[in-house]
Amino acid sequence: MSSSAPPASQTTRVLVVGAGAIGSFYGTLLQSYGADVSVVCRSELDAVRKDGFHIESKRLGDRVFRPAQTLSAVADYQGGPPDFLLLSVKVVEGTDRAAMIRDAVGPRTAIVLIENGVEIEEEIAEAFPGNELISALAFVQVSRVAPGKVKHYAFGDLTFGNYPSGLSERSRQLAAMLDSGGIRCTLTENVVTARWQKCLWNAVFNPISVLGGALDTGHILSGAEGEAFVRTAMREVCAVAAATGHPLPETLIDQFIEGTRKAPPYKTSMALDYENKRPMETEVILGNAVRAGRREGVAIPALESLYALMKMVEIKEAASRA
Template sequence: MNKTGNDKPDILVIGAGAIGSFYGAILKRAGCTVSVVLRSDYDAVKADGFRFTSPLGELSWTPDQVYQPGDTPSRFPDYVLLCVKVLPGVDRAELVRPWLGEHTGLVLIENGLDIERELADAFPRNPLVSCLAFIAVSRTGPGTVNHQAYGQLVMGNFPKGFDHHCERLAGLFRDGGIDINGTDAVVGERWRKCVWNTPFNPLSVLANGADTLTMLDAPGGEALIRTLMEEVIAVAQADGYPMPDGIIEKNLSGTRAMGAYKNSMALDYLNDRPIELDAILGNVVAIADRLNVPVPHLRTVLVTLRIRQA
């Protein structure tokens, strides 16, 4: 029971940027106590909370507690939402360790493939819930966020299953106004999201931060994106996770319906922030190599971006 005296859980969001602050807002709207750990936006959020524009209505909110890395929690939360980017040199286990009690559940809302294992190994006794966010949302300034579209989460335990923690969290997110799809095979769902993320995110960087419609409408752009999607699907199939028929058409039509959208990697590139290259693309190519699946176009994009980073 949280400090407000109701039966809703205490939530702590680590990495309350666009993604973390959005799902924190949803849980706050569902009646939870929601606190955040912040680095860059600490002063702005401490003073004014989070300010949102969203088709879901008023989502602006004030966290119950605003912490900085290195602070000591007043109490261990029921759930920690980890929403930081998966980057080389970022030790996610050490980020969450000070905030995790013996019974605290760890909830990942992060991009990429094969990103859960290091946390499962570090905290084998804590429940681990893995979530994929299907959302168009971006941070537009300190503590200010523009939610453009969507918001659905796909949720399941890692490596498999859908337990009472998933049931509880799914109910809370639904109470807050978003759709939840439960799965007992979350790794397969991560592959499904890679069909979109792995082509669009890295290509946006090669195209100097281009939005989705610019990439699709450039001469040969849609054909290249289709080819990259086909290679991702081939690797997923070899890894034991066949993708449904029509997934490419569904992804492309949904992307066009969303309008001109700058994805997270494009925004990171444009703002001189590190990009999640390995989590979104490098791990796919590594699995392809292990399974002997040819991915020449994915590899070209990966090597080109690594040259650019160097």
């Protein structure tokens, strides 16, 4: 579904649902463009209402982001539906994302998913069949260091396009807004393939980092056995992607491994969640790839093993939080 952009004379209205580190980072870039940006954030509501978000970034410069409206629920959003609704919540088991945003979605609202995982769009597409859906992949190292305080370490670029395929005027408008804020946006007509490309790294390095006891990327690739296992699991992801109609370049495995080896060692998002006793995005990062492999009849013993072990860890972690 495609809808026209708001007239140039009107201020673009944006609602960020899930204004954690990623949501607030991209929210401040949109505000710097001149958009009217509001946020829904529950855990840091008082701090953000009082002082806004303080973004520390060597690449973009330190910024203070004071949302137009700081809300605890989308139903409290005032002034009519937003032009863009950015959904940037962690997709963990039990999260009803459609219910989370329903009260703010109008007939012209373009829904933008800045979230991890593969095969995550269908839930939203089915719930809002008349709305334009933009699927975005963030390549960024950013984290919340205190209530209302966010540190941007590196990167920040986005790749996005319309789901299930194509590019619209609204996607191009969003890219122009974010580009003006200082990051690079790559537009793609095949965003599902782009998601599988990111899955090639995420579905392998994330669970390994957790199962190894919060290993960083340097430790994962420090031995021949570790690298060999990474390559085996990555080949399985490639096989699943190809079976779903989204073949990946054969050179991508070498490219990702060498790029990871050259970068300073860091812990994956799931490893950080594991260390901080937070729910992990096992299902969308790994589970959806495993289920796609089963559905397509692809043999994926390494991915199946990683998934089974992750479920054991999740049961243990859930019991410790109870």
